[in-house]
Amino acid sequence: QTVVTQEPSFSVSPGGTVTLTCGLSSGSVSPNYYPSWYQQTPGQAPRTLIHTTNSRPSGVPDRFSGSILGNRAALTITGAQADDEGDYYCVLYVGSGLPMFGGGTKVTVL
Amino acid sequence: QVQLQESGPGLVEPSETLSLSCDVSSYSIGSGYYWDWIRQRPGKGLEWIGSIYGRSGKTSFTPSLKSRIALSLDSPKNQISLKLKSVTAADTAFYYCARRTLAWYFDYWGQGTLVIVSS
Numbered sequence: 001q002t003v004v005t006q007e008p009s010f011s012v013s014p015g016g017t018v019t020l021t022c023g024l025s026s027g028s029v030s031p032n033y034y035p036s037w038y039q040q041t042p043g044q045a046p047r048t049l050i051h052t053t054n055s056r057p058s059g060v061p062d063r064f065s066g067s068i069l070g071n072r073a074a075l076t077i078t079g080a081q082a083d084d085e086g087d088y089y090c091v092l093y094v095g096s097g098l099p100m101f102g103g104g105t106k107v108t109v110l
Numbered sequence: 111q112v113q114l115q116e117s118g119p120g121l122v123e124p125s126e127t128l129s130l131s132c133d134v135s136s137y138s139i140g141s142g143y144y145w146d147w148i149r150q151r152p153g154k155g156l157e158w159i160g161s162i163y164g165r166s167g168k169t170s171f172t173p174s175l176k177s178r179i180a181l182s183l184d185s186p187k188n189q190i191s192l193k194l195k196s197v198t199a200a201d202t203a204f205y206y207c208a209r210r211t212l213a214w215y216f217d218y219w220g221q222g223t224l225v226i227v228s229s
Contacts, residue, residue, distance in 0.1 A: 034214035038216070045220065046156065047219075051211075051217075052213050089156050098158070099158050099210070103155050
């Protein structure tokens, strides 16, 4: 069964840059998997950050950007701020009408 | 602004059926889009559990829950319903409803509701 993989955790300094990635247990991620990214802060519902690889919904700061890096989807936070701390999830369309979440990456800003 | 709000019992006994509703405002659910349910067990990640297409009522479910889950639309109430039967403690989770686009991303989320399975 396909598994969507993410790094368990990352730490970034305030003002720094961090890149989270999202891969597949077998195969490469391409735009055909429609990668999207969500931020969840403690006690809150998820918030959509990026969709269709690199599109930002209105209201999402431009310090969040999406891309494909090698065989993985990527979310880059440029100029990290304290309120960027939280859990970040990617979703891939893995076929057969099924979207699949990655396990999430916990980002700490310190 | 589309808004989604989950509701239902916060406590369900083991082996019973979990029933949740998702009220949608500012968009008619029958006009399109997918209406999905996602859950999050305490301290764990997000898990997609199923969806229903607003125009046709066609459903899709994660394989591990397929035998126990049902989704339905109530267009007059503009509401989506989730039923999960034969629950166990492993079904204890926050349950979120979300609208999903044809480009496979969730653009609106409810605030979520916690369901505890316990006697």
